[in-house]
Amino acid sequence: MMKKVGEVVLLWLLILFIQIAAGEGYSPPGKPTNISCRSPEKETFTCWWQPGSDGGLPTTYALYYRKEGSERVFECPDYKTAGKNSCFFSKNVTSIWVNYNITVVATNSMGNTFSNPVDIDVVYIVKPNPPEEVVVSVTEDKDWPFLQVSWKPPKMADTRSGWITLIYEVRLKLENENKWEELSAGQRKIFKIYSLRSGGTYDVQVRCKPDHGFWSEWSPTTRVKVPEYLPQERSMWILIVVFAAFILIICIWMIYMNFHSVKHYLLPPVPGPKIKGIDKQLLKSGKSEDIFSSLVVSNFPPTTSNYEDFLVQYLEVYVPEERELIMDEGKDLQDDSFKTENSTCDNDSGRGSCDSHTLLIDKGGGDKDDGQQTDQEGSQAEAETKSHEEVMEEEHLACCHENAQIPNISKEKEKVKSWPSLFSPLPQYSLSPVNRPNKPKMGNQHCLSDGLFTPNSLSSYFTQPGPSTTKGFRSNYWECSLDHKQSHLLHPQTAAHEHLQAENDLNAAYVDYMGAPLDVHELSVRPTEYVEVQRVSDEDVVLLHPVTPSQENSYTVSHQTEDYSRVRMVNNNNGLLLLQRDDIEEEKNMCPYEEEMVSRATSTGCRASVTPTLQNSATGINTALPILDEKAASGYVDTATMFGLPTY
Amino acid sequence: MGAKCSKRAKKTATGPRRRRRRNRLRTCRTDERTMAQRRISGGKLFITAVYLVAMCRAVPVNDLLDRASQRSDKMHSLSTLLTQEMDSHFPPYGRMQMPRPADCHTSILQTPNDKEQALQVSESDLMSLARSLLRGWVDPLAVLSTNAITLPHPAKSSISSKIQELQEHSKSLADGLDILSGKMGPAAQTISFLPYTGGTDLGQDRVTILNKFNFLLSCLRRDSHKIDSFLKVLRCRAAKLQPELC
Numbered sequence: 001m002m003k004k005v006g007e008v009v010l011l012w013l014l015i016l017f018i019q020i021a022a023g024e025g026y027s028p029p030g031k032p033t034n035i036s037c038r039s040p041e042k043e044t045f046t047c048w049w050q051p052g053s054d055g056g057l058p059t060t061y062a063l064y065y066r067k068e069g070s071e072r073v074f075e076c077p078d079y080k081t082a083g084k085n086s087c088f089f090s091k092n093v094t095s096i097w098v099n100y101n102i103t104v105v106a107t108n109s110m111g112n113t114f115s116n117p118v119d120i121d122v123v124y125i126v127k128p129n130p131p132e133e134v135v136v137s138v139t140e141d142k143d144w145p146f147l148q149v150s151w152k153p154p155k156m157a158d159t160r161s162g163w164i165t166l167i168y169e170v171r172l173k174l175e176n177e178n179k180w181e182e183l184s185a186g187q188r189k190i191f192k193i194y195s196l197r198s199g200g201t202y203d204v205q206v207r208c209k210p211d212h213g214f215w216s217e218w219s220p221t222t223r224v225k226v227p228e229y230l231p232q233e234r235s236m237w238i239l240i241v242v243f244a245a246f247i248l249i250i251c252i253w254m255i256y257m258n259f260h261s262v263k264h265y266l267l268p269p270v271p272g273p274k275i276k277g278i279d280k281q282l283l284k285s286g287k288s289e290d291i292f293s294s295l296v297v298s299n300f301p302p303t304t305s306n307y308e309d310f311l312v313q314y315l316e317v318y319v320p321e322e323r324e325l326i327m328d329e330g331k332d333l334q335d336d337s338f339k340t341e342n343s344t345c346d347n348d349s350g351r352g353s354c355d356s357h358t359l360l361i362d363k364g365g366g367d368k369d370d371g372q373q374t375d376q377e378g379s380q381a382e383a384e385t386k387s388h389e390e391v392m393e394e395e396h397l398a399c400c401h402e403n404a405q406i407p408n409i410s411k412e413k414e415k416v417k418s419w420p421s422l423f424s425p426l427p428q429y430s431l432s433p434v435n436r437p438n439k440p441k442m443g444n445q446h447c448l449s450d451g452l453f454t455p456n457s458l459s460s461y462f463t464q465p466g467p468s469t470t471k472g473f474r475s476n477y478w479e480c481s482l483d484h485k486q487s488h489l490l491h492p493q494t495a496a497h498e499h500l501q502a503e504n505d506l507n508a509a510y511v512d513y514m515g516a517p518l519d520v521h522e523l524s525v526r527p528t529e530y531v532e533v534q535r536v537s538d539e540d541v542v543l544l545h546p547v548t549p550s551q552e553n554s555y556t557v558s559h560q561t562e563d564y565s566r567v568r569m570v571n572n573n574n575g576l577l578l579l580q581r582d583d584i585e586e587e588k589n590m591c592p593y594e595e596e597m598v599s600r601a602t603s604t605g606c607r608a609s610v611t612p613t614l615q616n617s618a619t620g621i622n623t624a625l626p627i628l629d630e631k632a633a634s635g636y637v638d639t640a641t642m643f644g645l646p647t648y
Numbered sequence: 649m650g651a652k653c654s655k656r657a658k659k660t661a662t663g664p665r666r667r668r669r670r671n672r673l674r675t676c677r678t679d680e681r682t683m684a685q686r687r688i689s690g691g692k693l694f695i696t697a698v699y700l701v702a703m704c705r706a707v708p709v710n711d712l713l714d715r716a717s718q719r720s721d722k723m724h725s726l727s728t729l730l731t732q733e734m735d736s737h738f739p740p741y742g743r744m745q746m747p748r749p750a751d752c753h754t755s756i757l758q759t760p761n762d763k764e765q766a767l768q769v770s771e772s773d774l775m776s777l778a779r780s781l782l783r784g785w786v787d788p789l790a791v792l793s794t795n796a797i798t799l800p801h802p803a804k805s806s807i808s809s810k811i812q813e814l815q816e817h818s819k820s821l822a823d824g825l826d827i828l829s830g831k832m833g834p835a836a837q838t839i840s841f842l843p844y845t846g847g848t849d850l851g852q853d854r855v856t857i858l859n860k861f862n863f864l865l866s867c868l869r870r871d872s873h874k875i876d877s878f879l880k881v882l883r884c885r886a887a888k889l890q891p892e893l894c
Contacts, residue, residue: 043762068751094762095761095762096761096762096763097761097870097873097874121870124873160894161767161881161885162882162894163881188892189892211880212724212725212728212876
């Protein structure tokens, strides 16, 4: 009974003891791990291990090794030299080309634990010490310095006898960089580094490795500074800046010189309105009533039954006799005139459309004879007028300017595309106002008042031929012309208004005589309703020929040689001074010139009128009256715009 | 002869006698010159011959040793790669569980065990050791080569190519060492016979074959290291003229 109780108590005590022991965490030690051995010189070696948990109890470690070919177990001779958890094998106990079987045992009061055995051969675990005495020097070499790194092998390694063969490696980096640059040096102990940064500071390290082994640790860093050897780059930058500034100045200068063309290219000017009959000044003044009144055509839609009136806008008067004379006179001038005209006129400049007078000649008067007579009679006047050719040309030019858009002559193959084209080739009239010095800009002889010449009025004029009036007309014309010339002579540069007054007077004089029929024909009086401008001679003479309704073909001109008159000039009121022509052949001879003249005229047809005749009339027909030539007295055709468009 | 020439030249000569004497003088001088030239050429020849002999003896040995050590270094690197390649698919842990095979067939050859012993060995003995080891591995390499083709290992093709390369290196190194040993004396000529008794067949089952293959490769690795070490010691000993190498 007592024994049993004792056993029970003992059992309880044992259980308690065990429980206490377990509760406090006592256990056998953990297994040592990571046994690694290294030999610095292939003569000795050291092994380290990682201890496991100690089990809460003081644990001791022991290393046992066994050599190859022998079962004898040795314990580590030296636990202290190499530090904690290590074993140092001295030369005496180190054999090479022999396998070592090493085991580490952890022991504590609870038990012991064996680590996994490790087989090593000393020759395979060589890891030398870092190289020693690393010296880095900066060596100057023709202003290109380089680093010379020299070192010594670690003391322990016996490289002299060839026992260990070491391979070296150098690495360097700039002071403030993170990445090293590694360079292999082979078996040499001196290494040169080129391509250094001027003024930089370098860190240099060296390490070594046996031919079959592990790399050593890097040697301590050696710092060295490279002197400044590169020339300052400021001079180059200064040069670049100066050069760039120079180029910039040149570019600015070029742009400045070509400012207008550049501006024109980038910002093309906005074209102005080109509506016929629109007066720009009126637009600016803001009087809409006036503007629109100018647009309003009282006679539109045309009441005339015959629509051919509108088709035929040119009065062609063929005066063959006078043509030659005029041609001879004006040949020289035409060339110049053409050139100047071509140079100065541009059709679409956007600076304001040209005067858009459309000269309309509904019916050609039969003033061919008158034209002839005027030519003959006016030979003297011609001589006189020659001196005033400049003025006349100017006037003609003014007329040209005004007459911008003239519809083509449909009936004639030799089409005159624009009214100014008809007049531009007129002799000595094609003068650019700019070039002539003494040209009075106001040199406009208003022998005809504006607004008087509507198609109907023209037709009325032409349908009522009266021989008596033509002569009177002619004389009056001459008077006009002479007066006008005189006015020009006396006042070559009179003011615009004065000129206008004179012109208006002349116009008034003209008007009176314009009442007379124009188609007074010496040879035959034939009422002809239509006058076509057959062509424009090279003398800037518009050849007109009357066309009867039954005779629309231009080739029937031959029968109407008498009726042709040549347009001598154009007056400011878009009046065509017609000259009579007798010879068709002459007219025909002039055919080849027409195209040329027409082409030239078209280029110059759209010139802005220089005349200050803007203020003349509400209808705005302000054309400069050319100096009336005696030749033109007979063949005068007033060509007002159909719609009475104002001039510019 | 020179004295004779000088005596004759002392007398002054006039007229035809002068010419005769001059001629005699000329011939005398030319004779002297030729004799001197012959002497000089002979001396030069002799010196060059001696120099060549001396040079032929010293420099080529050092250069040959350098080349030999480089080849042995390459051999050892190859064998190290082979073992690593074998272990990549055959962990050493598994290998350790198998019973260790017997020692390498070359273990009968007495080689130094540490540095002091190695440095005390003479050059001729070192050369002999190296040559013996090299000769002893000719057959095993052949066995390895034949077995590598059918080796139950995923990297057998790479292993096979490396073994073939090893064979080539071994052959050329053996030839080079034969030439070198001829210059080093009779002791270098002796080669210990290290027979391989393992047979051509490595085993029947996969594990046995692999185990034996591994064992042979480890033996090869060690022996190639020995050869490399011996030759490098020899190189540094012969490179007294070029201390920067060692």
